[in-house]
Amino acid sequence: SVLWSHVEAVVRELEESCATPIKKLRQVADAMAVEMHAGLASEGGTKLKMLISYVDNLPTGDETGLFYALDLGGTNFRVLRVQLGGKEGRVVKQEFEEVSIPPQLMTGGSDELFDFIASALARFVASEGEDYHLPVGRQRELGFTFSFPVRQISIGSGTLVKWTKGFNIDATVGEDVVAELARAMERQGLNMRVSALVNDTIGTLAGGRYHDEDVVAAVILGTGTNAAYVERAEAIPKWRGLLPKSGDMVINMEWGNFSSAHLPVTEYDRALDDESLNPGEQIYEKLISGMYLGEIVRRILLRLAKEAALFGETVPEKLLVPFVLRTPVMSAMHHDRSSDLDVVGTKLKDELGISSTSLRVRKVVVQICEVVARRSGCLAAAGIVGIMKKVGRDDAGEEGSRVPRTVIAMDGGLYEHYAMVSATVQCTVKEMLGEEATDSVVIKMANDGSGVGAALLAASHSQYL
């Protein structure tokens, strides 16, 4: 039978090690701001890469014409086309298609992955309808959203620093991903130019700004997590080029790699990290993002199964399999509002092969989901407050003045679908900023902003301008 006293002790210990009191969150926000400064000061050797995106102008609304976008950054990739009609017409028409990436391509050869992507893109282009208009003699142009750390020297090219989020293809590291895609498009006989290489945060920022002029930062909470924001070019000591006309430069923080002694890291997180594809890296991401939350819960449940017979005398076999418990399943269990926690019971049975669980056992499962999800939301909020501090939007400064309206464009499946996480992000940001800034700082869901944003950047960096 279940050793309830041990279950309770393990859960209590978990709650303590995951605790995120405001004081701790402020330390995390401060550490984030400090690391931002460090990453802007020098190239390399810092946790935050603070990559210069070469985007010094965000969309204005004047963009016109037909543009494509391709979004690669997780388990799915998306292709999108949009007909832009300028200030009057705005987004005249848009269509997208989502394709899931066969897992074996994520750790195979570089050409195989890019050929798969280019062929899906070629098929999508072939389905272009009559209401999209490409002027005669012109090449189609594409905004390529590639959500992995890339070092750029222009808006139109960039070399891959490393793969994350379960991708691991050695041959691509150090290569220009635009050239890789261009060669694959050529092999497909697809005549298209990559006009802008961005990541999802930059795309979301661009799409967000198109719809709301007060957008200053973008955050992704999906399979992975990252953020981008608008920095003053003169506040980037490592910037060697000419100062851009706008005076601004968009920075891709790569905040998933943030780490700090103030982060509440548990034994489960350490084991997950040790056994991951990238031990020691992306520590913040491993505490926050959708790729990992379910896996953290699995590890805790596994310990309870082994040490306290939570699911009976034998350890359920499936519970031994890394990543079997996916975050959407965790979310479904966490949001179960039925009195006997039916959803939890069903999910445990269907996903983990654990049948006939008692209500008390189900309650423990929900409690663990709560602890892990809450920590995720609180830490993401602390990161956002760190950015607000860096750009001076965390308080009004002078007595009696107000923080200007500040919008954070948010995207990603975790924020979109995991209500307990998004609610925690929202209320924790408000709690941390206090009254003065609370009404001025807005987090806005920018649904599929990433695709349109990349197309907008392709438009503003068109070869025909």
Ligand code: ADP
């Ligand atoms: P990506 O980050 O791969 O570009 P998304 O932004 O769509 O893609 O995020 C997908 C991630 O969102 C999934 O990996 C999963 O972790 C999370 N997610 C998707 N659906 C849900 C859900 N219903 N509840 C909780 N998390 C979800």
Ligand code: MG
């Ligand atoms: Mg995405």
